[in-house]
Amino acid sequence: LYGNVSTLATLGKFQGRVTMNGSSVFGAAVLAEEAASGNLAAGTVSRADGSYVLPALPPGQYNVRVTPLDAVGTNVFLIRGRDIASGYDAAATGFPPTANRAVTLNAGASVPVDFTVTGGGPAFRITQIRQTSANSGSFRWSSLPAAIRPGQSNYFIGVGSANLPTNGATLAITGDGLTLGPASFATLSGLNFISVSISVASNATPGLRSFIVQRGADLAYANGFLEVEANIPDFNFDGLDDRFQRRYFPLFTAPDAGPGADPDGDGFNNQAELVAGTDPTNALSLLKIDQVVLNAQGSTVTWQSVANRRYQVFSRVDLENAAWQAIGSLVTAGGSTAEFRDVSATNGFRFYRVQVLP
Structure with missing residues (x-):
């Protein structure tokens, strides 16, 4: 598969070479x-000449x-x-693994990142993942990733191997929205476990996180072995409901299907169209006020709606200097x-806007 040239121009790539003793x-x-x-x-993974490429990154x-x-030849492992x-x-x-290298990637750039590793093998490895449990004393492990959802709290998780430290080490997990307790150590079935x-947090970013065990300068990683699951189906981790994308787009991972895209050019991006319940591929399907009629009973605001969606009407008398004020109760279409009468x-003169609620 070859990416669209205009899309690739908005992305960048890392490339380089991994060497040891030259x-x-x-x-x-x-x-x-x-x-x-x-x-x-x-x-x-690096090629025979040590080179690698990580293409098409935002x-x-x-x-x-x-x-x-x-x-x-190992019997207990994560990935060989x-x-x-x-x-x-x-x-x-x-x-041994390297420490992280912080790198900035710009659109259209090819950034060289070379690594030199040392011989001698890692001090220890992670070969098993302790699966998520609400019970601190319950241990269930495998070589498969663990998973947890935003909003879950007071769970226990960890990593294990035959040669992990039994004290004096820390266990971290990458990324935002996580609160971890202090490391605890246990040995079960010949495996040393470090758990936290x-x-x-409810707003933690969904995606694949990594475990990091550190003791002094020694490191071990389990890369991407904890999935913070989305509260909606979101297998491409773009924050938009996959069901919505699959319904309206032939390729749900295409750029036009992304949350910030506006493929029908109606001024509402896909995220807004999802909330509104409108069709992101039809410029005539949008949240829009059709008319405002003023008579002795008040102003009647009429807008294009979607059945069972909830709406709030706002008004203000000065378009530039006054704040929008919610008027009346929610309207369920x-x-x-749908319409609302502002009695x-x-x-006088008044401005209106209508907001759809998630």
Whole structure:
């Protein structure tokens, strides 16, 4: 698949080379993480010549790092070279992960980010994920990602492996909207676990977060192994309900289907059309005041509506200097038009606007 040229011009890419002692490193995992949200944005593995490319990324601030895959011969692991492709059985795994490199990416830019790793292998690895539980004493683990939803609080989560530290280490999880408790340590079935309590703010950004164990300068990552789930179906993490996008767009991940796009050019972006219940591909389908009629009983405001949507009418007498004031109670539409009578407006000049409620 080849991206649209005009779309690619609004995006950027990271590219570079991973080396050790001047030689190429094959099969090193290179990850780019959004600095603000802590969500994993892209990942790849280095080629035989050590090169890598992370293309088609939105402009912004990123943390970029390199981590080793798990060795092919291990029985307990998160991801090995052969889990990516058979040709990566020979991936180099005997180096410690790097710290994050903070990098700014601009539209249309190709930013070089080279890494030099050292030999000797990581001090410890994460090979298991303790799944989310409301019970601090309940341990259920696997090599699969864990998940949690915005608004959930006082849950417990963690990571494990045979060689994780049993004291003196910290466990962090990347990103916004998370409150973590202090690390606790336990050994079960030959695995050392580091766990924390976790609470997720209701406005936490959905996406794939990463676990980080640190003891001194030693690090271990489980990249993207915690999903902060969206409260709506949102598999492309753009903040817009996938059901809405799939209903109106042939490709729900296309730029025209994004929350800020306005494909029908009616002045309302897709996010606003979702709230309003209107068709984002039809310029005639929009929230619009049709008429205001003034008589002795007051002003009657009529607008295009969607059945069962709730609306609030606002007014002000001075368009530039007065504040909008809500008037009357909410109006629930019964069909394609709705109206409200402002009985206080029997004379004079007045401005109106109508707001649809989520």
